Amino acid sequence: xxxxxxxxxxxxxxxxxxxxxxxxxxxxxxxxxxxxxxxxxxxxxxxxxxxxxxxxxxxxxxxxxxxxxxxxxxxxxxxxxxxxxxxxxxxxxxxxxxxxxxxxxxxxxxxxxxxxxxxxxxxxxxxxxxxxxxxxxxxxxxxxxxxxxxxxxxxxxxxxxxxxxxxxxxxxxxxxxxxxxxxxxxxxxxxxxxxxxxxxxxxxxxxxxxxxxxxxxxxxxxxxxxxxxxxxxxxxxxxxxxxxxxxxxxxxxxxxxxxxxxxxxxxxxxxxxxxxxxxxxxxxxxxxxxxx
Amino acid sequence: xxxxxxxxxxxxxxxxxxxxxxxxxxxxxxxxxxxxxxxxxxxxxxxxxxxxxxxxxxxxxxxxxxxxxxxxxxxxxxxxxxxxxxxxxxxxxxxxxxxxxxxxxxxxxxxxxxxxxxxxxxxxxxxxxxxxxxxxxxxxxxxxxxxxxxxxxxxxxxxxxxxxxxxxxxxxxxxxxxxxxxxxxxxxxxxxxxxxxxxxxxxxxxxxxxxxxxxxxxxxxxxxxxxxxxxxxxxxxx
Ligand SMILES: Nc1ncnc2c1ncn2[C@@H]1O[C@H](COP(=O)(O)OP(=O)(O)OP(=O)(O)O)[C@@H](O)[C@H]1O
Ligand SMILES: [Mg+2]
Numbered sequence: 001x002x003x004x005x006x007x008x009x010x011x012x013x014x015x016x017x018x019x020x021x022x023x024x025x026x027x028x029x030x031x032x033x034x035x036x037x038x039x040x041x042x043x044x045x046x047x048x049x050x051x052x053x054x055x056x057x058x059x060x061x062x063x064x065x066x067x068x069x070x071x072x073x074x075x076x077x078x079x080x081x082x083x084x085x086x087x088x089x090x091x092x093x094x095x096x097x098x099x100x101x102x103x104x105x106x107x108x109x110x111x112x113x114x115x116x117x118x119x120x121x122x123x124x125x126x127x128x129x130x131x132x133x134x135x136x137x138x139x140x141x142x143x144x145x146x147x148x149x150x151x152x153x154x155x156x157x158x159x160x161x162x163x164x165x166x167x168x169x170x171x172x173x174x175x176x177x178x179x180x181x182x183x184x185x186x187x188x189x190x191x192x193x194x195x196x197x198x199x200x201x202x203x204x205x206x207x208x209x210x211x212x213x214x215x216x217x218x219x220x221x222x223x224x225x226x227x228x229x230x231x232x233x234x235x236x237x238x239x240x241x242x243x244x245x246x247x248x249x250x251x252x253x254x255x256x257x258x259x260x261x262x263x264x265x266x267x268x269x270x271x272x273x274x275x276x277x278x279x280x281x282x283x284x285x286x287x288x289x290x291x292x
Numbered sequence: 293x294x295x296x297x298x299x300x301x302x303x304x305x306x307x308x309x310x311x312x313x314x315x316x317x318x319x320x321x322x323x324x325x326x327x328x329x330x331x332x333x334x335x336x337x338x339x340x341x342x343x344x345x346x347x348x349x350x351x352x353x354x355x356x357x358x359x360x361x362x363x364x365x366x367x368x369x370x371x372x373x374x375x376x377x378x379x380x381x382x383x384x385x386x387x388x389x390x391x392x393x394x395x396x397x398x399x400x401x402x403x404x405x406x407x408x409x410x411x412x413x414x415x416x417x418x419x420x421x422x423x424x425x426x427x428x429x430x431x432x433x434x435x436x437x438x439x440x441x442x443x444x445x446x447x448x449x450x451x452x453x454x455x456x457x458x459x460x461x462x463x464x465x466x467x468x469x470x471x472x473x474x475x476x477x478x479x480x481x482x483x484x485x486x487x488x489x490x491x492x493x494x495x496x497x498x499x500x501x502x503x504x505x506x507x508x509x510x511x512x513x514x515x516x517x518x519x520x521x522x523x524x525x526x527x528x529x530x
Contacts, residue, residue, distance in 0.1 A: 165399040167387050171380045177342060178378035183366035183395035183448070 004135045009257050010250040015142050017249020018149040019208050023226035024233065024241040025153055026200040030081075031235040032173035033186070033193040034089055036096045038080050040104020041201055042223030046216060047107050048073040048202035049209045050115050053122055062125050069206050070199045076107075077198020081191050089190070111216045119215035126210070141210055148207045153242075156196055169193065221265060225252075228272040293318045293483050294339070294370075294452045299348035299358075301338035308334045309507045311348070314485075316452060321474065321484045323494040323515075325528055326504030332487040333375050335504070336454045339485075340372035341365040353451055367395040371450035375457050375487075377441040381430025385421055388429050388440055389414060392447030407447070414443045417476065435466035442473060446482075453477075456487045471497065491528040495519065503528065 023045065027037045038044065052069035060068060084103045088095035126144045130137040160166035171179040172189040180186055205219070212218055229248055233240035248268055256264040294316040302308040308331045316322045324332050338345045341362035350358040357365050366372075371392075380388050390397065390407055397403040415422040418439045424432060429440055438458050445453050458474070459467040471493050477484060478497060488494035495501055495515040503511040503524055511524055518524045 163400045164390060164394065164397055164403040167383065167391055168394060168399075170383055170387075171391050174380040174382055175378050177362070178374065178380065179391075180362035181340060181342070181366055181372045181374060181378075182391050182444070183363050184391070185361070185363045 005257070006254070007134075008136050009253045011136055011138060012142065013250040013253025014246040015145050015249065016253070017229075017245040017247065018146055018242070019204050019222065019245075020225045020229045020248060021241040021245025022149045022153065022204045022207075023201055023223065024230035024245065025156075026197040026204075027226070027230045028235055028237070028241065029156070029197040029200065030190070030193045033169065033176075034085065034190045036085055036089060037100075037230075037235075038077070038084070038104075038194070038197065039097060039100040040080065040084075040102075040107060041197075041226070042219035043104040043107035043111070044073065044076050044080070044198055044201045045205040045208075045219040045222065046214075047076060047111055048198075049122070049205035049214045049218065050111055052202070052206050053120065053209070053214050054115075056123060066206060069202050073202020073205070074195040074199040077194040077196070077201070078191060079103075080198070081194035085190070085194070086187070108216055115216075117216060119213040119218070122209035122214050124210040128210075145207045145211070148203060152200060152203045156200065165192070224265075224272075225268040228268045228275070232271055232275045293320075293353060294485065295349075295351040296335075296339060297349045297351075299335070299338055299345050299350065301334060301343055301345040301348075303334075303343070307346070307507070309338060309345075312338075312504075312507070312509055314502050314509065314512075316483060316485050318483055319481050320499045321478045321486060321497050323491075323498035323501040324485060324487045324504060325489075325491040325494055325501060326510075327527075330504040331507040332504055333456055334507075336372060336374070336456050336485075336487060340370055340454060342372070342374070366448065366450075369448075369451035370454070371445035371448045371452070372454040373441040373445040373456065373458070375460065377434075377437045379429040379432070379437050379440050379444070381428065383429055384426050385429055385432070385440060386411070386425040388444050389421070389447050392444035393449075396449065410447055410449065414446055417446075417473070418443050435462050435469065438462065438466075438470060439473070442477075446477075452483045452485065454485045454487075457489060458486075459488065459490055459493075467493070495529070 023041060026041060031037050048069055051072045052065050055065040055068050080100060080103055084099035085096045088099060124141065126141045128139045128141040130139050160169055168179065168184045169189055169192060171184060172186050176186050225248060229241050229245045233244040248271060251267040252264055255267055296312060296314045299309055299312040300307060312335050324335065326332050337343045339350050341360055345358050348358065349356060352368060352370055355368060357368065380391065389411060390403060393407050393410060397406050420436055421440060421443055429437065432440060442458065458470045462470065467490065474486065474497050486494055486498065495518060498515055500514055501518055502509050511518065511521060
C-alpha cells in the first residue's frame with residue numbers, strides 16, 4: 001500500500017464528507033427548534049442547484065449567483081415549513097414526515113419538467129488544475145468546497161451566538177414553553193430554522209455541482225449519506241457532524257479505491273444500519289426507521 | 293392590573309379550573325395557596341397563555357389577554373416565572389437575562405448596550421448572578437436557578453409577575469432568601485401573583501390571598517382575615 005495514495009483518497013473523500021456534514025448540519029438546525037426535519041432536503045439541494053445554474057445561464061455573475069442561490073434555498077425552506085410542517089406540529093402529529101416526503105417528490109417532478117432529466121455541467125470560475133501539496137493532488141475547486149462549508153457553518157454559528165435572535169433560537173431549542181414566556185414566538189423561530197436549513201442545503205448544492213454536475217437525481221445518494229452522518233453524530237451534537245462526515249467521506253473513497261467503485265455507498269449504509277442497531281430509537285426514533 | 297374572571301381551563305378533555313376569579317391590584321403582592329393538585333399552576337398557565345382557557349376572561353391593565361398565545365401575552369407586559377424554574381440550561385446566566393428582555397430589545401445588534409441599565413439593577417439585587425454571569429444556567433444550584441428565573445422575569449420590566457412556587461425543592465435557608473427577595477420586590481412596587489406551598493410565609497408578605505380547592509377559589513381575604521378563618525388555619529396554616 002502506498003501511503004501517498006491513501007492520503008490522497010482520504011483528503012478527497014474527506015472533502016466530499018464535508019458536504020454530507022453541511023447537509024446534516026441543516027437537519028440539526030430544524031431538529032433543534034422543532035424536533036422535525038425535511039425528508040425532501042435532497043430535492044431542496046437539487047432545486048437550488050438548478051436555480052443557481054439558471055442564474056448563471058441568464059448571465060448573472062458567479063459571485064452574485066451565490067447569494068441568489070442561497071436566498072432561493074431559504075425561500076424553499078420556508079415553503080416546506082409552511083406547507084409541510086407547521087400544521088402537523090400544531091396538531092402534535094408526525095404528519096410532517098409524509099408531507100415533507102411528498103413535497104420532495106413534487107420538487108423532483110417539477111425539476112424534471114422544468115429542466116429535463118439530463119445532467120448538466122455547472123460552470124465555475126474556480127480552477128480545477130491540481131496543486132501538489134505534500135505529494136497530494138488537490139484542486140482549488142476542492143479547497144473552495146471546504147472553505148464554503150466552514151464559512152456558511154461559521155456564519156450561522158456566529159449568528160446563533162452573537163445576536164439576540166440567535167440566542168432566542170437556542171432558547172427555543174432548549175425549552176420551547178419557557179421561550180414563549182419570554183415573548184419569543186416559537187412558530188417564527190421554527191420558520192427561521194427552516195429558512196437557515198434551506199440556505200445551508202442550497203450552499204451544499206452550489207458547492208458540489210461543479211464537481212458532480214447538476215441533474216434531478218444529483219442529491220439522492222448525497223442525502224442518504226447526510227442522513228447517516230446526522231444519525232451517527234446525533235441530531236443535537238453541534239459540530240460532531242463535521243467529524244463523522246469527514247470519516248465517512250474518507251471511508252467511502254478508500255472503499256471504492258481498494259474494493260471497487262461499486263462499493264462506494266457501502267460504508268454509509270453500514271454506518272446507518274449500525275447506528276440504528278445501536279440506538280434503534282435513537283435521535284429521531286420512529287422517523288428514521290420509517291424512512292429506512 | 294390583573295383581573296381574572298370565571299376562568300375555565302384544563303388539559304385535553306379534563307377540566308381542571310372551573311370558574312376561577314381573582315384580582316391583583318397595582319403594587320400588590322397577592323398569594324394563591326392550596327393543596328397539591330388544586331389547580332394553582334394551571335391557573336398561572338391559563339393566565340399567561342401556556343394553555344388556552346376554554347372560557348372566562350383575563351384582563352391585563354384593562355386589555356383582554358385570554359386566548360392570545362403566551363408570546364403575545366408576554367409582550368403586553370406579563371412575566372411568568374414558571375413552576376420548576378425552566379431556565380435555559382445550555383445558555384449563560386447573562387444570555388438568560390437578556391432573553392428575559394427579548395421583546396424590549398433590538399434583535400440583532402446593540403441589545404446588550406440597551407439592556408445594560410436593567411442588567412445592573414438585576415445584578416444589584418442578585419449579586420450571585422453577577423459572579424456567575426458567564427456560567428451555563430443549567431450548572432447553577434437550585435437556589436441560584438430560582439434567583440435567575442425571578443431575575444429573568446424582572447428583565448422584561450413587566451406590569452405583573454406570576455411566580456409559581458419559587459421555594460420548591462430548596463433548603464430552608466434558601467427559602468428564607470427567596471422570601472427576602474420577594475419582600476424587596478414588593479418594596480420596589482412590583483406587582484406579584486405568588487403561588488406558594490409555604491402558606492404561612494406567603495401570607496406574611498401578601499396584601500391579599502386566595503385559597504384554591506378543586507379548581508375553584510374556596511376562600512379569599514386579607515392575611516389577617518385568613519388567619520382568623522378556622523378552616524384555613526386547620527388545612528393550610530397548621
Ligand atoms: N400537563 C398536564 N396534563 C394533564 N393534567 C395535568 C397537567 N398538569 C396538571 N394536570 C392536572 O391538573 C390538576 C391541577 O394541577 P396543578 O399543577 O395546576 O396543581 P397545583 O395546585 O399547581 O399543584 P402543586 O401544588 O402540586 O404544584 C391535577 O389534577 C393535575 O394532575
Ligand atoms: Mg403547581
